[in-house]
Amino acid sequence: MTASQREHATAAGSEDDPGRGLKALMDILAASPGAEIAAAADALGELPEAAPVRGPETGLVMLRGRIGGDGAPFNLGEAAVTRATVRLAGGAVGHAYALGQDREKARLSAVLAALWSEGTRREAILRDVLEPLAEARAAETSRTRREAAATRVDFFTMVRGDD
C-alpha cells in the first residue's frame, strides 16, 4: 500500500467521509482469496459474534461493457457474485460483495466491514488486514505488468542500401 493509499484509508476513519476507508477495505477484500482473508483476520484475534442479516448467497451481476470501449453501455454477460450482510451485537452492519462462489469469504468480509464501521478497531484492521492484502494485490499486479513488459517488442531499424 502506498503512502497516499494509507492516508486515503485512514482518512476514512475520520468523521468527514466514513465511507472512503470502508470502500478501500471492501475493494481489497473482494479482490483477495478467501484463505488469505482468513489468515489475515486470524491476526485480529477473537472476532465478535455476528448475526447473519442476509446470505451468504450467490447470485448474478450483469457485467457491462462499452460499445467501442468508450461508448454507450451494453450487456456483456453475467458473473457469479456472492454477497453477505451481518450485524454485530452493538448494531454495526457490514456488507460484502465479491466475484465467485466463496460464501465463507463473503461472511468473513462482511464481519470485517461491520467491525470497520463500528470504528473501535480500525488501526488493527488497517495493519493486519487491509495493508497486507493490498500489498499482496499490488505485488501481483506489478508482477503481471513486469511479465508483460518482458514481452514488449524493442524494435530496431537496420540501415540498408545507402552506399
Place this chain on the structure above:
Amino acid sequence: MYVAVKGGEAAIANAHKMLADRRRGDRSLPAITVEQLVEQLGLAVDRVMAEASLYAPALAALAVKQARGDMIEAIFLLRAYRTTLPRFGASRPLETGEMVAERRVSATYKDLPGGQVLGPTFDYTHRLLDPELAADAPVDPAPAREHEGEPLTRVSDILAHEDLIERAFTGDPDQMPEEPSGDLTREPMEFPMPRDLRLQALARGDEGFLLALGYSTQRGYGRTHPFAGEIRIGEVEVEMDVPELGFAVALGRIRVTECQMVNQFAGSAKLAPQFTRGYGLVFGQSERKAMAMALVDRSLRAGELGEDRVAPAQDEEFVISHADNVQATGFVEHLKLPHYVDFQAELDLVRRLRAEFEAARAGKDDATAREAAE
C-alpha cells in the same frame, strides 16, 4: 389414437451410469480436478464462460469436466445453472482502457505508446507438437523486466484527434445513454436490433459460427477492409453501485479480450470519409473470438452506414438468430428424440402418394397402349 409409450426408465438410468463410467475413464489414472482445469485448460474454461455468458471459472471448469470436454454441452450446463440464480444488479461499464494488460498489439501502428506487448501468445510458435510436454518437466517462471509505467493509449484515441476515425458515440457526449437499451436474457429478440443488443448476442455467440462469418467478409462476402487496430487481453476491475452502501464497490477483477477493428469507409453525402470501427469484447482470453466478433459487428452496421446488404454477415436477423450454440444444438439435436407418431403419419402419406402415383402411371400406360393400338 394416442398410445402412451413407457419402458425407457431402466435403460435411461443405466445409460447415465455408463456415461459416468466413461467420463471417469481408466480408474488407475487420477481423476482430473476442477482446479487443474482452471489452471491448465484455462482457455477451454474461458470459452465456456464466454458462450454461457456467465463469468465463473470454477463452475465453468466443473461443467467442462461433467461434459467430458464437450464444449457446447458444458456451455449448456452453465447456462442452465445460471437460471437458478437471482440477479443482484448490474455493474458499471468495464473500463477496458484501464486494463492490467498481459497483451496488447496493434497491426496499424508499430510505435504506439505502451508498445507492442506480445503476452502469452501462440503466435510465432512453430506449431510443432512438443513431446516434452507429455512428460511433466518443470517449467520456468515467466521472465520479468521493469515496467516503464507508460499507459497503453488506445489506437482509436490516436486517430480521433484528427477526426480520421468515427467516435464510439457520435452524438452529444452528455446524451450518452447510461443503460443499455435492453437485455436479451430478459426480453425476446426483435429485429431490427440496436447495436448494444447485437453486441450482447455476439459476445455470447458461438466462436466457430462468428469465425466463419468473419472469414466470409474477408473473402469478399460483404467486404469491410479491416485492420486489427488494437487487441488487448488482461484484467479489468468490476465495480457495482450498491444501494445499501450509497457508493460503488469493486467486486474483483475479470479477464477479458478486446478487439478494435478499424475499417475503411469511403464516406457518404452526409459523412466525410473516415475510418469506422468494429468492436469485440469477450470474457477470458479469446483473441480469435474477439476479432471475429469485431468483424461481424462492423458488417452488421451496413444498414446504419448506408452500405448495400448483400452478404450473409450483413444480415442481422440471419446472424443473430443463428449465433447461439445452445439454441442451435437444441433444435438440431431434438431430431434424435422420438418422432414415432410424426413419422408414422408421414409413412402413411408416402404410401398413399405412391399408390396414387402408381395408379396414375398405370392409367397413362393404358392410354399410351390404346393410342399405339389405334
